[in-house]
Amino acid sequence: MLEATNLFFNKAADHLELSDRLRTILLTPKRVVRVEIITESDGGELLHHIGFRVQHNEARGPMKGGLRYHPSMDEDHAAGLASLMTWKTAVVNIPYGGAKGGINCDPSKLSAAELNRITTRFVGLVKDIIGPTIDIPAPDVNTNAEVMGWIMDEYSRFNGFNPGVVTGKPVDLFGSLGREEATGRGVMYALEECLKRRGKGLSDVSVAVQGFGNVGSHASRLIAEQGGRIVAVSDISGGIANEQGLDIPQLVEWVSEHGVVEGFPGGEAIDGAAVLTYKADVLIPAALEEAINDANVDDVQAGIIVEAANGPTTPAAHDILHRRGVTVIPDILANAGGVTVSYFEWSQNIQQFRWELERVVRELELVMRRAYGDVADLAEREGLDLRTAAFVLAIKRVARAAASRHTISHHLPPALLRD
Ligand code: NAD
Numbered sequence: 001m002l003e004a005t006n007l008f009f010n011k012a013a014d015h016l017e018l019s020d021r022l023r024t025i026l027l028t029p030k031r032v033v034r035v036e037i038i039t040e041s042d043g044g045e046l047l048h049h050i051g052f053r054v055q056h057n058e059a060r061g062p063m064k065g066g067l068r069y070h071p072s073m074d075e076d077h078a079a080g081l082a083s084l085m086t087w088k089t090a091v092v093n094i095p096y097g098g099a100k101g102g103i104n105c106d107p108s109k110l111s112a113a114e115l116n117r118i119t120t121r122f123v124g125l126v127k128d129i130i131g132p133t134i135d136i137p138a139p140d141v142n143t144n145a146e147v148m149g150w151i152m153d154e155y156s157r158f159n160g161f162n163p164g165v166v167t168g169k170p171v172d173l174f175g176s177l178g179r180e181e182a183t184g185r186g187v188m189y190a191l192e193e194c195l196k197r198r199g200k201g202l203s204d205v206s207v208a209v210q211g212f213g214n215v216g217s218h219a220s221r222l223i224a225e226q227g228g229r230i231v232a233v234s235d236i237s238g239g240i241a242n243e244q245g246l247d248i249p250q251l252v253e254w255v256s257e258h259g260v261v262e263g264f265p266g267g268e269a270i271d272g273a274a275v276l277t278y279k280a281d282v283l284i285p286a287a288l289e290e291a292i293n294d295a296n297v298d299d300v301q302a303g304i305i306v307e308a309a310n311g312p313t314t315p316a317a318h319d320i321l322h323r324r325g326v327t328v329i330p331d332i333l334a335n336a337g338g339v340t341v342s343y344f345e346w347s348q349n350i351q352q353f354r355w356e357l358e359r360v361v362r363e364l365e366l367v368m369r370r371a372y373g374d375v376a377d378l379a380e381r382e383g384l385d386l387r388t389a390a391f392v393l394a395i396k397r398v399a400r401a402a403a404s405r406h407t408i409s410h411h412l413p414p415a416l417l418r419d
Contacts (some may be wrong), residue, residue, distance in 0.1 A: 001079075004311055008315060008388075009087070015384065031053075037118055039118050052078040052103075059401040063096065065099040066139055067100075071104065080311065086340060087398070088336050090395075091333050092336040094338050107142045120154045132349070136166060145179075149170050167342035174345075189327070197376065202223055203227025205281040210291055212286075217252055217255065218357045219308055234261065235287075242267035278301070280302050283300060290314050293303070309335070318387065326419075
C-alpha cells in the first residue's frame, strides 16, 4: 500500500522536478504510533491487539483520516493510507492534513461489547495525540457511526465535551446529516462530471460495483436514482448480475436483512471476481486495495474506472489501463466526498450549529464538481492522466503551505510555484 502510494507520488514529483530532499520531507510521516491493547473477552479470556495511528502531514490543517479494524491492518497499511489522506484533503481543498490508523483485529469474531472495550482502551492510549485541532479520526472499513460515538465518549471523559474529536458520529450524537452516504454521493458527482465532458450523463451508462458496504451501496443507489444501470454487484459473499439493471432499493433491503448480496433473487449469481471484468461502461471498485491488478487488468472491459475504494488499482495495472485509454478517476478525488462531509461535521461541531441536509448536499456537490474540474483541466493542460494530475495539484498545495510555515519557499522548484 505504502509502496503504491509512493510510486504514484513520485510520478507527479518527477513532473514537478522535485528534489530528493523535498520528496523525503513530503513523504515522511510526522508521527507514527503503535499501541498494545490488552482487554478481556466476554468469556473472561485475555485479548491482545495492536493498534496504529500514522499522522502524515499537518501543513494545511489538523490531520484527518479513518480508523480501520481489519486483520490486514499494520503500520505499512496505515502509512500508505495516511499519505493518501494528505493528498486527498488537498485535492478537494479542505483545511486538513492526513492521518490513518486502526486495529489489527477480525471484528467478525468479536462481540459489540468486546469491540467497545478494545476501542475504549485504544482511545485511552492515543488520547494525547488526537483532538479537534490535532488529529480527527473517522470511520473506515469495519468501523461505523457507533464506534465513533464510543470514541467521542471516551475522549470527552478526559477532555470535557468534545464532539469535534471524531467525525462520522451518529446524527443523534452531533453527527452530520448526509455523512453516511457522502462518499457514495461524491463518487456519483465525480462520475457525472467525467461523463459530462464526453457529452453523456449517468442515464447513458451501465455500471459494475465491487463491494456493497457503505460506499458501494450508496454509490449504487444514487447512480441508479439518476438513471444509471447497475448491472453487477459483488461483496465478500460473491456476485450478482442483471444486464437489464439490478433493482438497487430491493438489493439494499435484501442486504440489510441477510447481511450479504448472496441469494438475492433479482439477478443471476456470478463469481465475485467476475464483477471486476463484467461487461459494463463503468467499473466502481468499492472494497479493498489491489482489486485491479496484473492478473485481471487485461480482462477489465469498462472504459471508466471510479476508484471509490482506497488504492484499488496497482501501479502496474494503472499504467496498462492508461495505455489502453481507460479513464481512471483516482481515489484521492473520487472518494473524497466522505472526508468533505466530515469537514462539514467538524465545522458544525465547533460552531455548535446544525446544517440542514439540503445545505450539506449542496456544498458537497460544489466541492466535488470544482475538484473534478481542477484535476481534469490540469490533466488536459499538461497532458497527464487524472491520477498524476491530482497528485500534482495536491503536492503543489501541500508543499506551498509547508514551505510558507517553515519559511523555505525559496527551496521550491519553479514548477511548484506556478498554478
Ligand atoms: P464497508 O466495510 O462498509 O464495506 C466493504 C464492502 O466490501 C463490503 O460489502 C464487503 O463485503 C466488501 N468486500 C470485502 N472484500 C471483498 C472482496 N474480496 N470482493 C468483493 N467485495 C468485498 O467499507 P466502506 O466504508 O464501504 O469502504 C470501502 C472502501 O472505500 C475502502 O477502501 C475504504 O477505505 C474506502 N473509503 C471509505 C470511505 C467511507 O466514508 N466509508 C471514504 C473514503 C474511502
